[in-house]
Amino acid sequence: LGRHLVGVAGEAVSIASYLPSVTTVPARGVKLFIRGNYPFDSRAALTFEMPKPTAFPVDFALPFGVSSLRVEVDGKLQKVSVLPSGFHRIQRTWKPRENVNVIFDFPLQAHFHSDSSGKRWVSFTRGPVVLAAESPHELTGDSKSSDARTWVEGSEPTYRIKGGPVLMPYSRAGTTKGGVYMYFATRR
Secondary structure (H helix, E strand, O other): OHHOOOOEOOOEEEEEOOOOOEEEEHHHHHHEEEOOOOOOOOOOEEEEEOOOEEEEEEEEEOOOOOOEEEEEOOOOOOOOOEEEOOOOOEEEEEEOOOOOOEEOOOOEEEEEEEOOOOOOOEEEEEEOOEEEOOOOOOEEEEOOEEEEEHHEEEEOOEEEOOOOOOOEEHHHOOOOOOOOOEEEEEEO
C-alpha cells in the first residue's frame, strides 16, 4: 500500500500517507521509512535513506480532519509553503538518515446529523479518526457548535462523553455484550 501513497509529482517527492511503511522512490534514488502510530498518534517519523545529500522538494499531504502540520528536521522547525493543491512543501537539501518529524494538529470535532424525523445526532472525530463508545448515551447541549468540548471531556488518549462512556478509536471499540456506538442522540 505504501508504494502507492508516496511517489514523485514533478520534481517533488510527494507523501500522501503517514501510515508506517518503507517505500522506494527510484526517480529520486531514495528509500523512505515512515514510523510511528499514525493515525492514532499526532506525529509520524520519517527518514530518507540515500547515498549522499540531495536537494529536492518534498510535498506533504494534509490528511482529512487535520487542521495543520509542522515539520521538524533534526529538531529544527522547517519553513513550509502551502501549494495551491493543498500540499505543504519543503524545499531543501536532504541529508541521509536525518530525523524528520511531521507533527499534526488533530482537533477534536463534533459532527451533527439529522434523521428523517428531525432528531439530531452527534458524532466525534479526532483528526482522521472516528471516535466511538461501547454504550449509548443521550447528550444535552448546543447542537450547533462543532466544538466537541461542549460534549466531551478529557484529553488524548482518554476522552469521555460528559456524564457518559469513554470514547476510543472506532477500530478499537467493541464488546462481546453489544455493539459500537458512534452516533449519540442529542436532547434539547
